[in-house]
Amino acid sequence: MTTNQARKAERPAPPLATPRNSGPALSLRPTRFGLAFLLLVTLTLVGCINYGLSLGYGLTFLLGGVWVMASTGVARAARQVRLSLSAPIEASAGGEALFTLSVTSTVAGAVTVNLKSSAGDTRTATLRVAAGEVRTLIVPVPARTRGPLTLTASAPAALDFLGLWAAGLAAPSPVTVNVAPVPETNAPPAPPRTVPGLEGGHSRTRGDEEFAGLRPYTPGDSPRQISWRHVARTGNLLTRETDAAQGQVRLLDWEDTAGDPEARLSRLATWVGEMDHAGLPFALKLPGAALAAGSGETQRLAALTLLAGVAPFPPATPPARLKLLAATDTDALRVTLLALAFTLVPGVLRQPLWDSALVAGLLVYGALRTRRPLPAIPTWALGVVAGLAAVGLNATYGTLLGSAAGTALLGLLVALKTAESHGRRDGHLLVLLGLFVASTHFFHGQGPLTALHAILSAALLLAAASRWTAPTRTDLKESSRENEADLPANLIRSGGLLALAAPLALTLFVLFPRPESPLWQLPIQGGATTGLSNEIRAGEYSNLAQNRAVAFRADFTGEMPSPDQRYWRGPVYEAYDGQSWKQVRIGGPSPSTEPLSSAPAWNYTLTLEPSGNPWLLALDAPLELPQGAVLTTAFQAVTFRPVNARRRVTLESRPARLGVSENPERLQFDLLLPAGQSPRAAALGESWRGLLPQERIEAGLDYLRRGSFSYTLSPPLLPAQDRVDAFLFGTKQGFCEHYAQSFVFLMRAAGLPARIVGGYLGGEVNPDGGYLIVRQQDAHAWAEVWVAGQGWQRVDPTAVVAPARVSAGLSTALSRPQAAAAAAPTSLGRLGLRLDALQNRWNDLVVGYDGSQQQALLSRVGLGGVGSAGYLAVLPLLLALALLPALWWLRQGARPRDPAARALHDLTVRLRLPRAPGETPSAYAARATAARPHLAPALNEVVRAYHAARYAPGDPAEALKTLALALRKVKR
DSSP, X not given: OOHHHHHHHTSOOOSSOOBSSSSOOOOEEEOHHHHHHHHHHHHHHHHHHHHTOHHHHHHHHHHHHHHHHHHHTHHHHHTTEEEEEEOOXXXXXXXXXXXXXXXXXXXXXXXXXXXXXXXXXXXXXXXXXXXXXXXXXXXXXXXXXXXXXXXXXXXXXXXXXXXXXXXXXXXXXXXXXXXXXXXXXXXXXXXXXXXXXXXXXXXXXXXXXXXXXXXXXXXXXXXXXXXXXXXXXXXXXXXXXEEEEOOOEEEEEGGGOOSSHHHHHHHHHHHHHHHHHHTOOEEEEETTEEEEEEOSHHHHHHHHHHHHTOSXXXXXXXXXXXXXXXXXXXXXXXXXXXXXXXXXXXXXXXXXXHHHHHHHHHHHXXXXXXXXXXXXXXXXXXXXXXXXXHHHXXXXXXXXXXXXXXXXXXXXXXXXXXXXXXXXXXXXXXXXXXXXHHHHGGGTOOSHHHHHHHHHHHHHHHHHHHHHHSOSSOSXXXXXXXXXXXXXXXXXXXXXXXXXXXXXXXXXXXXXXXXXXXXXXXXXXXXXXXXXXXXXXXXXXXXXXXXXOEEEEEEXXXXXOOXXXXXXXXXXXXXXXXXXXXXXXXOSSOOOEEXXXXXXXXXXXXXXXXXXXXXXXXXXXXXXXXXXXXXXXXXXXXXXXXXXXXXEEEEEEOOEEEOSSOOHHHHHHTTOOOTTSOHHHHHHXXXXXXXXXXXXXXXXXXXXXXXTOEEOSSOOOOOSXXXXXXXXXXXXXXXXXXXXXXXXXXXXXTTOOEEEEEEEEOXXXXXXXXXXXXXXXXXXXXXXXXXXXXXXXXXXXXXXXXXXXXXXXXXXXXXXXXXXXXXXXXHHHHHHXXXXXXXXXXXXXXITOOHHHHHHHHHHTXXXXXXXXXXXXXXXXXXXXXXXXXXXXXXXXXXXXXXXXXXXXXXXXXXXXXXXXXXXHHHHHHHHHHHOGGGHHHHHHHHXXXXXXXXXXXXXXHHHHHHHHHHHTOOO
């Protein structure tokens, strides 16, 4: 290095490097998290199609709208961002070179950039920047060896609030620092070699004898040397330079060192530090290069730069190949755990207590780990817990594939994942799993409260995702404290994003095709505690009678059937083994159905609650069934697709003579009784064989009517052997299934084919909606007896013991068995009916919106159907219109809040000349004048009015009016 080169090295590096080009190279693309988010939306959409989850469609389209809306403002924000890199003034081998990344933006947002050093070290820096802020981040880069160290930025991008989209930015120019040799430890003192100075001559060095001039302030200058008078006058830091005639100065010579080149350079670096610490002027002499005498900070930096540039450079040391865990952002993880806890809360109501306690314990432990240093749970321990929990859930539900077991296992696995989560990737995975869990709640209910919980869960999880976009804690060193938004602010912003996505979600909810057939079936566990079962035994229906959950609602078009005609037919039980009655499948010809033309037809729509069963619970006898439903040989309406979610079906029924022509094999089967069971009842039935068929039926009813039988929900337990005898001749207390099975037993013993029909009886009329509410407690069992020439006749033996069960309902029948009508509802009951009317309306408009309703709606508005020319033409237009409110809102949100700044922003939009980040109004006006010279007077007036509105004392109202007038004079 020559002397001139060494003098150039004295000049400090500029604080910031300029970008490579004047504007960002925009390229909008989804991030990895954005692609994973889109995959989640796709998976939930497939699930909704398969299981017909109407509210699942709503949540899926809402999240899809969020994905689209997140992209709308990223490109615009990217045009307002500039990145700069600056190198440190110095760096020593074996330490860290502290590079500075600066971000300037006129709008609020987040920025990410990959940084790679020439030594092979890589870092990813992600940070938020407020509107108008210049944000700096210190990037420590290992300086392992002496020589030039270059830091290059690649793939810089602006991110949206959630980190779903990235818009490319212009990369700043690479910057380089010369890494000085590491000073030698315990080096000998520098030899007293000097060079003579010329007293009174032209050769001078730093000193305090004479004033030599002013220079810009350099870090390290003494405050006593600063010219405060010039600071007060100009606002710039200037340092007074003084010098003296050069006398004898120390010379640090390469020849005074020994060893290999790196050792010699290290010793010289130590001597340079000693000279600077002592405040002595010195000169430096190296082979082929020299540094003139001088002192102070500038001389020290110049000497170290000269030492750093000595060739040849030592071989580069590769970065350590260590697998390091990503730094955990405890604040973001804490918010994510809170969002997951809220999302998993509904599972407490349906999962085993031990499962809920385990999930809660894992979440609490994870939250405590964000507050204090607690040991992590070993991975093998988490695997053991997962395995044992799977075994426990399988024992509880009988499978792991059903909706109940599957959602319980999913919630537990999510909680286990929180115990091993560390960095941003794990945080994003937890957010996606939480959103998936929120969608699975619709398997268990699709009411308004479930919908509200899903929306709040999504808002909380999106707020957590925003925290992971730009971590609040990082291994990089910030030069200024980041003012992070708190959780309420993030929650409001995520909620606003959901609101912006709502029009698009609503459009897709109405117009997206709704297939009728599923892709696959998910097993749904269920027994008689939540609906009718495949078999019946004493006590089965009395359990259901204590459940007030809604089984279905029936909305009639026209006249409603009378109470004694509201028998909703379900499973038919024909096989009896002495303890339970079961359904059977008997082949052969189908029985006859002869509708009574004199009886009115009933047209009605059933809104079935999920049961996992295929029964449609129609009135006798169905004339028209919905698509995909059939009528069995036992006159039971069933569907090939079990009712795993709330479903609406439209039916038409009319009273009919059933089975006048019946399969002889079925009739013979319906005469069978288990050998040796209940001999007294069998003998009683056989004693009636000499009577006519109708007289046998009346004899059985008369025996129950006169036998002091009582109707109760809590009958005594019956023995396994001779249980019909125990009931008819012993306890005489029972519920509907007791009377039905005993009566069928008597009829079979009397020689009449008979069977039990399960279903529901009655229903509560809701005057607010004009429909029937049929609850699980309305579950009922009655008998059917076949009489030649008349077919199957419905006989309800419970009605002779408690007539109120037919005319007044269950609750009245239990307290007043002979009542003719139900008591008027109480005030609380009327309130419950009003709420149920709202629930029914919700079911009609939202939950029950399926392919048939969609087809009817499209036909009413003249679009034909899904896939028609009108549909395909209108759909893109409606989707575009759904985006307009969001685009307008985002455009308004990009405007500054300050009135004067907002006016200047509107001017830049009108001129189609964006204002650069950090550009002053005066500089912008000068640039705009250069592009449009005819606007120079108007722009100068705008600048004067802007300054007055922003900085003049007093009320700015008049100044703002002046600014508005000045803006009107600016014509493109």
